[in-house]
Amino acid sequence: MFIDVGLVLKVFIYIVGGFIPFLYNYYFVKKRVDKESTEKITKESDKTLSGHDKLRSNKVTGEEEKRTIEPITLSNTLSLHYLGDERITRNTATPLYVLLVIDQNTMNNPEALNKVISDVPKIMGSFENKK
Amino acid sequence: MHVSKIRKFFGILGPGLISAVSGLEITNIGAFSYIGATYGYKLLWIIVFASSIMALLQQLAVHVSVYTREGIVSEIKRIVGKKITLALLILLILANIVTAEINLIGVAFTLQLILKIPWPLGLVSTSLIVLAISLQKEYKYLERVLTIMSLVLSAYIFVMILYIIENPGEIVKIALSITIPPKTPLKELFIDILAIFGAAAAPYALIFQSSSVIMKGMKFEDVPEEFLDIFTGLIFATFASISIAVVAATYAPPNTSSIYEVILALRALGPYAIILFSVGVFASSVLAIEAIILCNAYITYEYKYLTLSLRDVVKSKVYGFSAFLTIIFSSVTALFHVLLRECNEYGFIDMVKDSSILISFTSWVPALMIVILYWRMSETTSSFVKIVSTLIVGGLIAVNVAGIVALAGL
Numbered sequence: 001m002f003i004d005v006g007l008v009l010k011v012f013i014y015i016v017g018g019f020i021p022f023l024y025n026y027y028f029v030k031k032r033v034d035k036e037s038t039e040k041i042t043k044e045s046d047k048t049l050s051g052h053d054k055l056r057s058n059k060v061t062g063e064e065e066k067r068t069i070e071p072i073t074l075s076n077t078l079s080l081h082y083l084g085d086e087r088i089t090r091n092t093a094t095p096l097y098v099l100l101v102i103d104q105n106t107m108n109n110p111e112a113l114n115k116v117i118s119d120v121p122k123i124m125g126s127f128e129n130k131k
Numbered sequence: 132m133h134v135s136k137i138r139k140f141f142g143i144l145g146p147g148l149i150s151a152v153s154g155l156e157i158t159n160i161g162a163f164s165y166i167g168a169t170y171g172y173k174l175l176w177i178i179v180f181a182s183s184i185m186a187l188l189q190q191l192a193v194h195v196s197v198y199t200r201e202g203i204v205s206e207i208k209r210i211v212g213k214k215i216t217l218a219l220l221i222l223l224i225l226a227n228i229v230t231a232e233i234n235l236i237g238v239a240f241t242l243q244l245i246l247k248i249p250w251p252l253g254l255v256s257t258s259l260i261v262l263a264i265s266l267q268k269e270y271k272y273l274e275r276v277l278t279i280m281s282l283v284l285s286a287y288i289f290v291m292i293l294y295i296i297e298n299p300g301e302i303v304k305i306a307l308s309i310t311i312p313p314k315t316p317l318k319e320l321f322i323d324i325l326a327i328f329g330a331a332a333a334p335y336a337l338i339f340q341s342s343s344v345i346m347k348g349m350k351f352e353d354v355p356e357e358f359l360d361i362f363t364g365l366i367f368a369t370f371a372s373i374s375i376a377v378v379a380a381t382y383a384p385p386n387t388s389s390i391y392e393v394i395l396a397l398r399a400l401g402p403y404a405i406i407l408f409s410v411g412v413f414a415s416s417v418l419a420i421e422a423i424i425l426c427n428a429y430i431t432y433e434y435k436y437l438t439l440s441l442r443d444v445v446k447s448k449v450y451g452f453s454a455f456l457t458i459i460f461s462s463v464t465a466l467f468h469v470l471l472r473e474c475n476e477y478g479f480i481d482m483v484k485d486s487s488i489l490i491s492f493t494s495w496v497p498a499l500m501i502v503i504l505y506w507r508m509s510e511t512t513s514s515f516v517k518i519v520s521t522l523i524v525g526g527l528i529a530v531n532v533a534g535i536v537a538l539a540g541l
Contacts, residue, residue, distance in 0.1 A: 007311070007312065017519065019183050025516045029358065
């Protein structure tokens with residue numbers, strides 16, 4: 001039986017080079033997203049179950065390192081004015097607050113966020129050196 | 132269906148559909164009209180093939196931008212260095228200028244045909260209008276009006292549907308020529324195939340895709356929805372492109388060469404054809420040139436400084452320079468293009484072919500950038516897509532090198 005190799009090749013390139021990878025990539029990414037969201041939900045539920053104990057253990061670890069990490073919610077930036085005011089902070093043992101202003105893009109990227117957080121001690125070190 | 136579900140459905144469809152319709156500009160209309168009028172349905176499959184490749188590259192642009200959180204240019208600069216990035220960007224800007232110049236020529240010739248305004252005057256006035264709009268910076272309302280105006284170009288789809296209703300047998304012929312590539316001497320049609328790729332490419336669209344992802348602060352879980360949007364755009368763009376070729380194959384003269392003959396393909400619409408075509412071409416060309424100005428400003432800013440949202444780029448000085456330089460270069464190129472071809476509106480299709488081929492020569496640039504970045508992603512990537520996208524970019528480069536060699540007569 002005669003097979004038109006040229007035509008078969010054309011059809012192959014047409015299908016494999018065009019729609020198939022497009023559709024495949026869609027389902028591939030969708031599957032990954034679904035998988036990640038399922039994992040996230042599982043983790044969240046685990047957290048809820050042992051949340052109280054975990055919080056307590058975190059606090060202990062922090063105390064061991066003589067540092068506590070306390071989240072600050074800013075409702076108004078004016079509330080931080082005293083930090084720059086020497087009349088208030090002079091001769092007082094005020095705690096050092098590190099304010100990280102993180103944009104949404106970085107916030108959504110775990111790698112970038114980790115990098116920013118891990119850079120904090122370095123930045124603080126450079127401030128200390130300047131003094 | 133529940134109201135919120137309907138809303139969600141149209142929410143997904145809306146942007147992709149509208150951007151696909153407004154993406155129909157004179158390069159596509161001219162090139163696909165020529166292909167339809169000259170070869171009938173024989174090359175419809177290449178239009179579909181080129182559109183699907185573009186859609187895959189758009190997918191990768193979205194995926195890469197979500198992962199890197201940076202613009203394509205910034206990332207590429209980090210990987211291949213400043214000099215190579217600059218060379219790639221120059222090629223990209225050249226493709227953009229060629230796209231802008233053919234749009235200016237299209238509007239100028241349409242104005243000459245309808246209002247009897249000499250094309251040089253039409254060229255200058257259109258350039259000034261586009262410059263004035265872009266320097267306004269806040270033209271969101273106008274942009275919406277232009278988008279709605281450009282929707283009239285979907286008249287091609289309407290005419291094709293009318294034709295198929297009258298001749299139901301044609302749908303089988305069209306479907307067959309799309310699914311099974313007809314026997315054609317591809318080597319002899321090589322340059323025309325390049326023109327199809329150039330018309331379908333719109334290299335600036337990939338940069339936009341990436342910048343809009345960054346601007347929206349899209350997360351990985353939003354990617355499938357964005358892919359659906361691209362899919363809608365792909366379906367509509369392919370359908371519209373096929374409509375142009377089918378309508379031209381049916382109604383346009385076999386040796387279509389002028390803008391008037393391109394409009395003749397729409398004669399089923401009667402006296403409204405010329406008005407609809409003119410309004411649509413003017414609106415889509417202005418939109419395309421505005422998009423090109425923004426793209427040039429965006430990549431220049433990103434190369435020189437850092438990744439910024441499109442909104443902030445518009446507020447920067449770079450945008451003003453980009454608008455001014457893009458318009459100057461495109462108008463001068465348009466003027467030389469017409470003079471070099473020694474033609475009036477009767478050589479319009481030849482000029483569209485020249486521009487499409489030139490755009491095709493540089494269409495691999497953003498594709499190459501995206502594929503390099505895709506390979507560097509460690510997670511959530513597929514090896515199959517990596518290999519296919521590399522073959523696509525390799526194929527694009529090889530085909531374009533062969534095209535340059537063929538045109539140079541080597």
